[in-house]
């Protein structure tokens with residue numbers, strides 16, 4: 468059941484605090500490494516669908532065409548989902564000239580790319596800097612220019628480049644017991660593919676996948692990355708989603724237009740995630756300005772899952788043009804309160820209950836002062852669509868693993884924090 472937000476507020480009167488509307492959003496520090504010139508620089512986090520989380524090794528040409536069809540017919544395309552990304556297991560053999568071909572599951576990649584493009588969508592592909600991908604298929608080691616050229620000829624718009632065997636086969640072999648040099652080899656490999664992609668002249672989104680090693684957020688922009696995985700793999704369980712969410716704390720200063728932290732693809736609609744957990748996962752990826760790559764079985768999507776994935780108000784948080792990733796401001800017991808500054812001085816607040824149900828016997832009390840906000844605020848609940856009034860110290864009933872996500876278009880800020 469959806470969390471019920473009590474509208475019976477226990478308001479605190481702190482008369483000495485003054486408030487000002489629409490104070491300028493807090494300036495965040497610039498990323499450490501300046502982004503290199505980018506042919507494809509997504510000004511908002513990329514949105515689309517990726518085959519791995521549901522299909523894994525079973526993906527084929529039909530699954531990709533079906534996904535493209537469904538993005539259109541479900542309204543997801545209209546809501547912003549654009550990329551249809553083929554993950555691992557499409558790769559075949561190299562020919563005598565070293566040109567990589569697809570395997571039997573993908574008989575004609577240019578025709579598939581044309582099909583996806585004909586729907587007004589874009590298409591993504593996957594490879595590894597190592598000799599083999601994580602699923603043991605052909606990687607790009609020593610063939611970076613050739614593979615980038617092949618992708619461009621096929622009409623590919625997005626590349627996910629996954630470290631995989633490069634660790635064992637190159638880093639550990641070329642620099643045994645020397646972790647720093649291993650990391651340098653890894654960074655060089657990512658830079659090599661960046662140059663190869665740029666040399667094609669085709670704008671191709673460049674997505675790094677090396678599980679956040681060596682603080683990739685510090686150097687990702689310098690190798691032309693548009694996004695980089697900031698964690699190990701996601702799974703369709705609450706525990707995994709919540710661990711990844713908390714790992715993003717402190718990374719907000721590294722993300723911004725053209726270069727995004729990627730807490731991994733969405734599991735909304737997968738596994739045994741409850742509706743509350745799906746809602747919280749989606750809400751919090753929006754708060755994190757995360758790429759929104761759905762990973763579910765689109766042709767068999769339940770209406771309530773479609774409703775989550777197409778919630779325009781939540782998507783607007785993710786796609787906010789300011790591009791500031793949200794941050795956790797405080798936790799109280801098992802409830803976390805995050806905020807995200809939005810364009811035009813607006814603000815999103817998310818209250819996540821990671822514990823068991825909170826009833827009115829022992830509700831959660833929202834502390835607006837800790838958020839730098841005055842005692843009373845007008846907001847919109849983005850899951851009910853209703854206007855709500857927030858009061859400092861208000862009582863919230865929150866179901867287990869559920870979220871309250873609100874948008875304040877004109878937050879009344881405290882002139883100074885208490």
Ligand code: GAL
Nearest residue numbers: 519554555601602629676700
């Ligand atoms: C993993 C990666 C997954 C998926 C998989 C494919 O390393 O994190 O997202 O791409 O490889 O083999």
